[in-house]
Amino acid sequence: MTGTGVGPELVRLDGVSARYDQHVVLSDVSFHVHEDQFTGIVGPSGAGKTTLLRLLLDTMRPVAGTVWRQPGVRMSYVPQLETVNWNFPVTVMECVLMPRTRGRRLPWASRGEKAEVHAVLERLGIGGLAGRHIRQLSGGQQQRMFLARALLRQPQLLLMDEPTSGVDVSTRHDVLHLLADLHEEGVAIVLTTHDLNGMAAHLPHLVCVNGRIVADGAPADVITPAVLERTFGARMEVLEHLGMRVVVDESPASMLTRGQA
Amino acid sequence: MDTLLAPLEFAFFQKGLLVATLSGALLGLIGVYIVLRGMSYIGHGLSHSIFGGFAVAQLFAAQFYVLGAGLWGIASALAITVVVKKSRVGADAAIGVITIASFALGVALFAKFGSSGPSFDNALFGSILGISTVQIVGLVAVSLLTGAFIFLKYRALLFSTFDPEVAAVSGVRVTRIEAALMIVLSLAILATLTVIGVTLVAAMLVIPAVIARMLTDSFGRMLALSTAVGAACGLVGMYLSYYAGVPSGTMIVLVGAAVFVAVLAFTGGRGLRRSAGLDAHSEDLLAEPAAR
Ligand SMILES: Nc1ncnc2c1ncn2[C@@H]1O[C@H](COP(=O)(O)OP(=O)(O)OP(=O)(O)O)[C@@H](O)[C@H]1O
Ligand SMILES: [Mg+2]
Numbered sequence: 001m002t003g004t005g006v007g008p009e010l011v012r013l014d015g016v017s018a019r020y021d022q023h024v025v026l027s028d029v030s031f032h033v034h035e036d037q038f039t040g041i042v043g044p045s046g047a048g049k050t051t052l053l054r055l056l057l058d059t060m061r062p063v064a065g066t067v068w069r070q071p072g073v074r075m076s077y078v079p080q081l082e083t084v085n086w087n088f089p090v091t092v093m094e095c096v097l098m099p100r101t102r103g104r105r106l107p108w109a110s111r112g113e114k115a116e117v118h119a120v121l122e123r124l125g126i127g128g129l130a131g132r133h134i135r136q137l138s139g140g141q142q143q144r145m146f147l148a149r150a151l152l153r154q155p156q157l158l159l160m161d162e163p164t165s166g167v168d169v170s171t172r173h174d175v176l177h178l179l180a181d182l183h184e185e186g187v188a189i190v191l192t193t194h195d196l197n198g199m200a201a202h203l204p205h206l207v208c209v210n211g212r213i214v215a216d217g218a219p220a221d222v223i224t225p226a227v228l229e230r231t232f233g234a235r236m237e238v239l240e241h242l243g244m245r246v247v248v249d250e251s252p253a254s255m256l257t258r259g260q261a
Numbered sequence: 262m263d264t265l266l267a268p269l270e271f272a273f274f275q276k277g278l279l280v281a282t283l284s285g286a287l288l289g290l291i292g293v294y295i296v297l298r299g300m301s302y303i304g305h306g307l308s309h310s311i312f313g314g315f316a317v318a319q320l321f322a323a324q325f326y327v328l329g330a331g332l333w334g335i336a337s338a339l340a341i342t343v344v345v346k347k348s349r350v351g352a353d354a355a356i357g358v359i360t361i362a363s364f365a366l367g368v369a370l371f372a373k374f375g376s377s378g379p380s381f382d383n384a385l386f387g388s389i390l391g392i393s394t395v396q397i398v399g400l401v402a403v404s405l406l407t408g409a410f411i412f413l414k415y416r417a418l419l420f421s422t423f424d425p426e427v428a429a430v431s432g433v434r435v436t437r438i439e440a441a442l443m444i445v446l447s448l449a450i451l452a453t454l455t456v457i458g459v460t461l462v463a464a465m466l467v468i469p470a471v472i473a474r475m476l477t478d479s480f481g482r483m484l485a486l487s488t489a490v491g492a493a494c495g496l497v498g499m500y501l502s503y504y505a506g507v508p509s510g511t512m513i514v515l516v517g518a519a520v521f522v523a524v525l526a527f528t529g530g531r532g533l534r535r536s537a538g539l540d541a542h543s544e545d546l547l548a549e550p551a552a553r
Contacts, residue, residue, distance in 0.1 A: 098420040107415035133478035
């Protein structure tokens with residue numbers, strides 16, 4: 001797994017700044033996404049991670065800098081679960097089929113389309129849930145349903161916002177393996193995550209964001225106390241365990257015990 | 262049986278029944294998108310604004326008042342879309358001011374110059390009287406257009422209603438679809454205004470859709486159910502208004518409200534949970550449709 005960006009470029013941001021109303025959220029960001037990309041974007045809440053994805057996706061225009069996209073590039077997006085309208089009346093089948101809008105299509109799913117949806121749900125380990133309402137899934141299942149919707153377009157570039165927030169350890173492992181397989185098959189992947197140990201440390205390439213790009217590189221170069229403090233503005237210790245970086249923050253609990261000692 | 266068949270001997274009642282049923286179905290169908298997009302205040306605003314256009318147009322060219330009202334309606338629909346897109350803050354207020362001012366202008370013109378078309382009460386609360394063949398043809402045409410639009414653009418409409426950002430990424434032309442939906446909505450309001458009435462159209466956009474939502478979790482089924490419920494309310498409401506001798510729109514909305522209560526009793530907490538948070542504006546409309 002390389003993933004640090006070789007092969008032709010799919011999307012390129014150069015010196016890009018973005019803002020909402022008068023509030024500048026990202027400044028002078030340069031980020032090139034290659035066909036072989038497998039990158040995790042880390043940073044504190046409000047750092048501009050989702051905004052960075054929006055810039056890559058072209059759902060938001062930068063106020064400065066240039067954006068280039070490979071003509072006709074197919075991108076898919078898996079949104080942050082917190083932003084989804086869970087009251088909306090759609091079943092898993094209806095939701096996964098949504099991207100199929102091209103050409104002359106009937107409102108209802110054809111037999112071939114149904115088979116396709118069942119196959120991708122099966123692959124993601126949520127076969128048999130096609131008839132359920134989207135709210136009747138667990139967090140991990142909801143995440144995989146949106147991944148299924150994204151995969152139905154056979155994307156060249158898959159962008160995911162917090163794909164493992166609120167899921168258990170084994171679901172997180174499943175998602176990681178799945179993404180590794182997809183990357184192996186030639187899908188470029190950019191995702192955001194809060195989870196330094198469970199997610200970021202396992203990815204081949206990381207970008208640290210906090211209003212700008214603070215650092216980027218392999219986890220071994222990026223997961224260091226100095227970079228983390230600049231990114232998160234908090235002191236963290238980094239341990240080495242079986243060749244992996246493990247981040248330990250100063251939890252309130254440890255502060256309490258230290259206070260007592 | 263005889264009492265049911267008796268009014269059918271009158272041609273005007275046959276027309277009224279046809280128009281009421283079709284109007285209910287049409288509003289029920291579009292209402293699904295309006296409610297799910299949290300746009301019911303736009304339906305409310307548009308009907309009031311069209312009333313102003315209607316009053317102005319009939320001053321100048323009485324025979325073309327429907328055309329004038331239609332153009333006014335489409336113009337307001339597009340203006341509202343632009344206002345909503347451009348400014349997140351205060352869009353509700355801006356729309357409220359514009360449309361209610363338009364409505365007030367209509368009321369003033371009506372009071373001063375009277376009407377060569379429907380009477381004031383009839384325009385506000387709907388009437389079976391004075392339904393012309395032209396209006397029936399118009400309603401049928403708008404219904405066919407709406408049906409075709411929703412059939413052909415079903416998936417793009419669903420995607421951009423559920424998740425406009427991801428829809429845009431997946432190649433759906435969201436802005437165009439939304440503008441088309443607004444035009445179809447204003448045509449539908451215009452075509453149904455005479456039987457349902459200015460003040461009650463917005464309620465009929467909301468009630469069938471909310472009832473359908475309480476009964477199903479599937480989007481496809483919600484569309485079908487909402488259309489059927491709208492049609493049934495139109496049909497039954499028109500009969501009842503004939504016997505009760507009250508404006509047709511009032512009875513159609515009251516039948517809708519009765520069905521709502523019945524479905525609520527039937528589905529209980531489950532229905533409530535399904536419809537929870539559907540559309541903040543729809544609750545105001547359901548609470549007090551005639552007072553607006
Ligand atoms: N639609 C919007 N309008 C105005 N401000 C916004 C909007 N979306 C985000 N912001 C602001 O921009 C900043 C960056 O937001 P963004 O969503 O990119 O952060 P994030 O890194 O994804 O955070 P999180 O980890 O909490 O998802 C935040 O301060 C946020 O309040
Ligand atoms: Mg975010």
